[in-house]
Amino acid sequence: MEIQAIIIDDEQHCIDTLTWQINKYTKEVRVVAAFSSPKEAIVYLESNAIDLVFLDIEMPEMNGFDFLAQVQNIQFEVIFATAYDEFAIKAFHASAIDYLLKPIHKDLLISSIAKVRKKKQPKILPEQMNILYGALNAKEPVKERIAVPTQEGLHFVRVNEILYCISNSNYTFIYLDGGKQLLVSKTLKEIEAMLPVQSFLRIHHSHLINFKKIEKYIRGDGGYVIMDDKKSLSVSRSRKEALLSKF
Known part of the structure; x- marks a missing residue:
């Protein structure tokens, strides 16, 4: 079964690299669109059904969390592409939301796609997002x-x-x-x-x-x-x- 995906990342070289990796290392995923603007992606999703979003977190126009908050009735799977440090990665584990740590390793990409393929319900739940928000914002040490x-x-x-x-x-x-x-x-x-x-x-x-x-x-x-x-x-x-x- 083909998985139709889009990529949202404000760095064009990240879009290009991830697209190349997907085409080279996966057979079932097809990147149908890519956006450096989350707002443009929201407009696209209003009239196009897709299965998977590769989503950057830190973007100047709108971060990944704000993007998800503005999407009505999420019916797609999300894989975050993130440069967050090890502390924050624990939060993704706690929420059961998948992530790829930049620079993305091909084996982890293949593993994430396999998880998406096996999921019966291709969407993230509000409870997962609440866990993620809480874990990311709680007790994070301020770096001196x-x-x-x-x-x-x-x-x-x-x-x-x-x-x-x-x-x-x-x-x-x-x-x-x-x-x-x-x-x-x-x-x-x-x-x-x-x-x-x-x-x-x-x-x-x-x-x-x-x-x-x-x-x-x-x-x-x-x-x-x-x-x-x-x-x-x-x-x-x-x-x-x-x-x-x-x-």
Whole structure:
């Protein structure tokens, strides 16, 4: 039996990679559509019946949980594609909602598809979502430091000293109070997953900021922010609303 699926992820390279993996390693799943905008996916689902959604969690326009809250009468299975850390993964186990941890391993993808195929009721239940919300929000420790790999080894960075992070292909520049900067061998997406959403926000494909360190926001198409060190960083149009909502 063919499983018709869609992918929702704000990162095009994640969509491309997952589509390639599905086509290569599974026979029964057919990706019929992919969306970088959850809002466009909601419109699509209003007139198209599908069996499975591969859903990213952290997206600027609308996160994965808000997306599910806006879908009327969910009749499809959901596999979260997430960069959450090990603590949060326990929450997915508790809720019995399946997930794939990025970067996605082909064996785990095959296993998740097998679970979907065996399920008699292809939908997630409100009780499962309630368990997941509660487990993710309860007792999660606030990180004071993160460990990031540099050329010299692991560098332990105080989270509250980070001003902003700028993508440099598969590397990231982390800018700190006092004019310090680090070149880290992690992508911006990976750094974003390590930092608390209470303080950090992606304002551009290449820019992740500590919004508690903003000095000024200048209006425009997307506008730009001026940080405490006087650095100007552009804000993409799609992420402007998410930034302004923080204030």
